[in-house]
Amino acid sequence: MEENKNAENINNDAKSTANEFKEGWNESMGQNKENKKLIAGILAIVLGGFGIHKFILGYNKEGIILLVVTLVLGIITCGVAASAAWIIGLIEGIIYLTKTDEEFYQTYQVNKKPWF
Numbered sequence: 001m002e003e004n005k006n007a008e009n010i011n012n013d014a015k016s017t018a019n020e021f022k023e024g025w026n027e028s029m030g031q032n033k034e035n036k037k038l039i040a041g042i043l044a045i046v047l048g049g050f051g052i053h054k055f056i057l058g059y060n061k062e063g064i065i066l067l068v069v070t071l072v073l074g075i076i077t078c079g080v081a082a083s084a085a086w087i088i089g090l091i092e093g094i095i096y097l098t099k100t101d102e103e104f105y106q107t108y109q110v111n112k113k114p115w116f
Contacts, residue, residue: 036056036057037097037099037101039053039056040053040056040093040096041093041094042093043056043093044092044093045090045094045097048085048086048087048088048089048090048093049069049074049082049085049086049088049089050066050070050089051063051064051066051085053092053093053096057109059114062114062115066088069081069084070085070086092116
């Protein structure tokens with residue numbers, strides 16, 4: 001009888017600990033969404049032509065495209081292509097920062113929308 005109570009107490013403690021861990025995880029993920037939005041938005045405005053914000057969001061192909069356009073095509077076109085890449089970064093940064101946290105998360109992290 002006493003062993004059943006001890007086993008039941010351990011089971012309840014384990015469930016309680018698991019619930020606390022789950023709540024902490026969910027809270028930290030919510031904070032992570034906001035941080036990724038803020039970091040991506042600021043980097044898009046400041047370093048948009050280099051595509052750093054794309055790498056932060058996990059869009060490696062798009063980040064490489066912006067980087068190549070800025071560095072390679074920017075030299076070939078005397079800066080015209082680089083200017084276009086910087087304008088794209090500026091626009092994306094403004095869009096990122098004006099979206100709500102949930103809209104940003106759903107659009108760019110869940111649905112993986114790579115451009116604008």
